[in-house]
Amino acid sequence: MSTLAPRAVVVTRPTEYERLIVRHGTREQASFFLRQSGRGLDELDARHQKRQRAIEAVSAAVPLRWRRARIDRADLSRFLFGPEDVVVVVGQDGLVANVAKYLRGQPVVGVNPDPSRNDGVLAPHPPEAAADLLAAIARGRAKVEERTMVEARLDDGQRLLALNEVFVGHRTHQSARYRIALGAAEEAHSSSGVIVATGTGATGWARSITRQRNAPPALPSPEARSLVFLVREPFPSVATGTSLEAGTIAEGATLTLRSEMDDEGTLFGDGIEDDRVPIGWGQRVALGVAPERLRLVRP
Numbered sequence: 001m002s003t004l005a006p007r008a009v010v011v012t013r014p015t016e017y018e019r020l021i022v023r024h025g026t027r028e029q030a031s032f033f034l035r036q037s038g039r040g041l042d043e044l045d046a047r048h049q050k051r052q053r054a055i056e057a058v059s060a061a062v063p064l065r066w067r068r069a070r071i072d073r074a075d076l077s078r079f080l081f082g083p084e085d086v087v088v089v090v091g092q093d094g095l096v097a098n099v100a101k102y103l104r105g106q107p108v109v110g111v112n113p114d115p116s117r118n119d120g121v122l123a124p125h126p127p128e129a130a131a132d133l134l135a136a137i138a139r140g141r142a143k144v145e146e147r148t149m150v151e152a153r154l155d156d157g158q159r160l161l162a163l164n165e166v167f168v169g170h171r172t173h174q175s176a177r178y179r180i181a182l183g184a185a186e187e188a189h190s191s192s193g194v195i196v197a198t199g200t201g202a203t204g205w206a207r208s209i210t211r212q213r214n215a216p217p218a219l220p221s222p223e224a225r226s227l228v229f230l231v232r233e234p235f236p237s238v239a240t241g242t243s244l245e246a247g248t249i250a251e252g253a254t255l256t257l258r259s260e261m262d263d264e265g266t267l268f269g270d271g272i273e274d275d276r277v278p279i280g281w282g283q284r285v286a287l288g289v290a291p292e293r294l295r296l297v298r299p
Helices: 016-024 027-035 042-061 073-078 093-100 127-139 205-210
Strands: 007-012 067-072 085-090 107-111 144-154 159-162 165-170 176-182 185-191 194-197 226-231 246-250 255-259 265-269 277-279 284-297
Touching: 007 042, 007 073, 007 093, 016 027, 016 042, 042 085, 042 127, 067 073, 073 093, 085 093, 085 127, 093 107, 093 159, 093 284, 107 127, 127 284, 144 165, 144 194, 144 226, 144 265, 144 277, 159 165, 159 265, 165 176, 165 284, 176 194, 194 205, 205 226, 226 284, 246 284
Parallel strands: 007 067, 007 085, 085 107, 107 284
Antiparallel strands: 144 159, 144 284, 165 194, 165 265, 176 185, 176 255, 194 226, 226 246, 255 284, 265 277
């Protein structure tokens, strides 16, 4: 057992205000730019200040004996999380999803700095709750919800994890050609790509897709050890079918796709196309329930 004190790792992303200042150099230049379209900087500044106050509240709540670190979303892939870490995400629900694939069982506290703009599904806690939550974690009494994740494995050994969903399709979102198989069922497809979603992702992209269908599959709960796959706009032709357009992937089962897209196939998770994995013609992708789970601290 490690004797190291826990480390609070606070994860943030730049606010709209910060991005504008970086883009235009100064506050005055950013304000001038916005005025050209009849907008002002005050609203963005106010949101930025809310986020800053939330970070300050979280920082003050960290127990004195704990170690501390703060990282930006852009640095997640280069940061080494330790087993003693307690991850505090200050921001939107999507930021929690961005962090999840880099963790291996560390508890995550999602802090919502602006409930008027953020749903708070994965970041439900107000900043002032941070002290009690971190104290509960330190005592081993925190209520933790384990959320299912999805994994994609390529036949060349590459692996991708996601909390909400994985997308497989054409890099430029043209028609994707592939062979799809689940159990004994298999057919050739031409479609706008395939989404494989968890119960957490059932409130996002997957929900948008199922709302447009007359007979959508049942979406799993966030803790259910199952997934749902949804083929976007499958096209029937003499060479392609539509019988495998949606369904459930139980734990232990695998949905496989074999690319017929030359070198234009792509795979990415949770909407982060910058982290996409290219898929060449003939490459196989296996999708299923991941052994890892997000350990989300609840109220």
